[in-house]
Amino acid sequence: LTKVIVIANQKGGVGKTTTAVNLAACMAVTEIPTLIIDMDPQANATSGLGIELENSDKSVYDVMINSVDAESVIRKSDLPFLDILPSSTRLVGAEIELVPALARETILKTALSSVNGSYEYIFIDCPPSLGLLTLNSLTAADTVLVPVQCEYFALEGLSQLLNTIRLVQKNLNKTLEVEGFLITMFDSRLNLSRQVAEEIRDYFKEKVFETVINRNVKLGEAPSYGKPIILYDAVSTGAGNYMNLVREMLEHAG
Amino acid sequence: LTKVIVIANQKGGVGKTTTAVNLAACMAVTEIPTLIIDMDPQANATSGLGIELENSDKSVYDVMINSVDAESVIRKSDLPFLDILPSSTRLVGAEIELVPALARETILKTALSSVNGSYEYIFIDCPPSLGLLTLNSLTAADTVLVPVQCEYFALEGLSQLLNTIRLVQKNLNKTLEVEGFLITMFDSRLNLSRQVAEEIRDYFKEKVFETVINRNVKLGEAPSYGKPIILYDAVSTGAGNYMNLVREMLEHAG
Ligand SMILES: Nc1ncnc2c1ncn2[C@@H]1O[C@H](COP(=O)(O)OP(=O)(O)OP(=O)(O)O)[C@@H](O)[C@H]1O
Ligand SMILES: Nc1ncnc2c1ncn2[C@@H]1O[C@H](COP(=O)(O)OP(=O)(O)OP(=O)(O)O)[C@@H](O)[C@H]1O
Ligand SMILES: [Mg+2]
Numbered sequence: 198l199t200k201v202i203v204i205a206n207q208k209g210g211v212g213k214t215t216t217a218v219n220l221a222a223c224m225a226v227t228e229i230p231t232l233i234i235d236m237d238p239q240a241n242a243t244s245g246l247g248i249e250l251e252n253s254d255k256s257v258y259d260v261m262i263n264s265v266d267a268e269s270v271i272r273k274s275d276l277p278f279l280d281i282l283p284s285s286t287r288l289v290g291a292e293i294e295l296v297p298a299l300a301r302e303t304i305l306k307t308a309l310s311s312v313n314g315s316y317e318y319i320f321i322d323c324p325p326s327l328g329l330l331t332l333n334s335l336t337a338a339d340t341v342l343v344p345v346q347c348e349y350f351a352l353e354g355l356s357q358l359l360n361t362i363r364l365v366q367k368n369l370n371k372t373l374e375v376e377g378f379l380i381t382m383f384d385s386r387l388n389l390s391r392q393v394a395e396e397i398r399d400y401f402k403e404k405v406f407e408t409v410i411n412r413n414v415k416l417g418e419a420p421s422y423g424k425p426i427i428l429y430d431a432v433s434t435g436a437g438n439y440m441n442l443v444r445e446m447l448e449h450a451g
Numbered sequence: 452l453t454k455v456i457v458i459a460n461q462k463g464g465v466g467k468t469t470t471a472v473n474l475a476a477c478m479a480v481t482e483i484p485t486l487i488i489d490m491d492p493q494a495n496a497t498s499g500l501g502i503e504l505e506n507s508d509k510s511v512y513d514v515m516i517n518s519v520d521a522e523s524v525i526r527k528s529d530l531p532f533l534d535i536l537p538s539s540t541r542l543v544g545a546e547i548e549l550v551p552a553l554a555r556e557t558i559l560k561t562a563l564s565s566v567n568g569s570y571e572y573i574f575i576d577c578p579p580s581l582g583l584l585t586l587n588s589l590t591a592a593d594t595v596l597v598p599v600q601c602e603y604f605a606l607e608g609l610s611q612l613l614n615t616i617r618l619v620q621k622n623l624n625k626t627l628e629v630e631g632f633l634i635t636m637f638d639s640r641l642n643l644s645r646q647v648a649e650e651i652r653d654y655f656k657e658k659v660f661e662t663v664i665n666r667n668v669k670l671g672e673a674p675s676y677g678k679p680i681i682l683y684d685a686v687s688t689g690a691g692n693y694m695n696l697v698r699e700m701l702e703h704a705g
């Protein structure tokens with residue numbers, strides 16, 4: 198059975214890609230077959246795993262716009278149990294190109310039906326918007342994991358995201374659930390961090406992961422080497438945080 | 452004469468809103484008539500200036516989609532020489548609603564022709580994408596100011612942004628120029644920060660502002676009080692950095 202988890206938040210820079218890449222990599226390290234899908238035209242998850250596409254290479258753009266089979270586009274990463282469906286900058290046109298398409302919100306869901314059996318977990322990294330790429334991801338997912346940065350603007354944007362999730366649950370994906378809210382870039386020395394984290398816990402209660410991702414410069418350095426944190430610096434706080442998150446998710450899944 | 456500067460970068464969380472709000476506020480403090488336009492559906496610049504819209508209030512959405520006169524939607528801020536054309540979450544649908552519109556990239560430029568004479572500077576805050584809201588802003592602008600966070604992913608995204616700027620210069624706005632690249636969230640204690648800042652200066656040379664915006668928690672606290680930094684904590688590093696940026700821009704405009 199495959200579980201599809203989308204990592205979404207329209208607020209920019211809250212740690213979506215860092216969470217998608219490192220959660221998927223840490224999951225793979227426990228030998229669970231995992232796929233990461235990069236639905237962001239910035240292709241940060243793709244480069245964060247050390248993959249550089251040539252102009253002629255197929256990407257998720259071809260799956261979404263030209264109905265190319267997802268399996269033929271998926272490639273291996275440096276980690277044995279982690280594959281990736283890479284993005285490319287051509288995806289930047291997809292938001293507009295998808296507008297007139299038939300059943301435009303369910304294209305990804307249909308495309309994934311051919312790969313579902315081969316992975317236990319599929320993680321989808323989203324762009325910082327609530328457009329058709331994020332809607333496709335929410336429609337294809339079982340659950341949504343929401344990274345929330347410990348900043349005021351990040352808190353403010355949550356109601357808009359929850360509205361969108363409710364709309365998707367009503368019209369496109371009745372079984373979509375919230376996997377949880379993940380506190381990211383937490384800095385225990387800052388009042389702002391502690392206050393925002395407290396507000397998130399007060400509001401979302403048990404839906405907030407116990408695991409908190411601390412601000413850790415190693416998480417920012419790893420992508421410049423094209424490596425997830427577990428390969429770049431396995432003893433860093435960042436690697437420890439994401440391994441704990443995997444443990445918490447697997448325990449929760451029972 | 453009015454100068455229109457768009458603050459753009461499709462990478463999320465690099466300091467676009469923080470720069471738009473605080474640059475506009477510091478400009479207004481020197482008694483230069485200034486307008487800030489919030490083109491982001493997240494409406495962070497609007498709330499960052501303490502403005503809460505009622506459902507019935509008009510916003511930039513009505514200017515873009517219902518041809519409402521911009522002047523009738525503009526409102527005053529807490530600062531005497533600073534006005535704002537506020538955003539609302541209704542704007543989230545605009546990217547799709549604008550696709551079939553006639554001359555869809557020039558709607559904002561046309562709308563601004565009625566307000567041009569009343570301000571010396573107009574700053575436009577963009578969402579983290581290269582869609583029709585950002586294209587409208589680039590088409591309406593004289594120059595573009597690019598905040599660049601001292602992180603690897605932020606560096607990576609610049610070539611996509613520069614491609615888009617070139618396309619706009621060729622097809623929509625021949626006179627568009629780059630105002631400059633602004634290094635944001637700089638932390639002198641981190642190698643990553645110093646390395647990325649050096650790469651930005653090596654690559655963009657004199658196009659990079661002398662002024663660097665340091666990481667300063669006060670900049671993150673101010674929006675929760677609905678105030679720009681100059682009103683929240685005028686003696687903070689953040690306030691000093693943005694006042695310096697205003698001085699540098701005015702000297703450059705000489
Ligand atoms: N816990 C952390 N500690 C330190 N740096 C972090 C942490 N998490 C992410 N970063 C860095 O912060 C920046 C923003 O994170 P990231 O790019 O993952 O966010 P995002 O939500 O995917 O952004 P976007 O909205 O542009 O897609 C990146 O440069 C990343 O390396
Ligand atoms: N120099 C700084 N020091 C500390 N915090 C900062 C600084 N600049 C911005 N911030 C904080 O970092 C977060 C991201 O900044 P901001 O929201 O301005 O970026 P943005 O590019 O507008 O994001 P988006 O892509 O979502 O529009 C905000 O919570 C802001 O308060
Ligand atoms: Mg990302």
Ligand SMILES: [Mg+2]
Nearest residue numbers: 467468491495
């Ligand atoms: Mg912003």
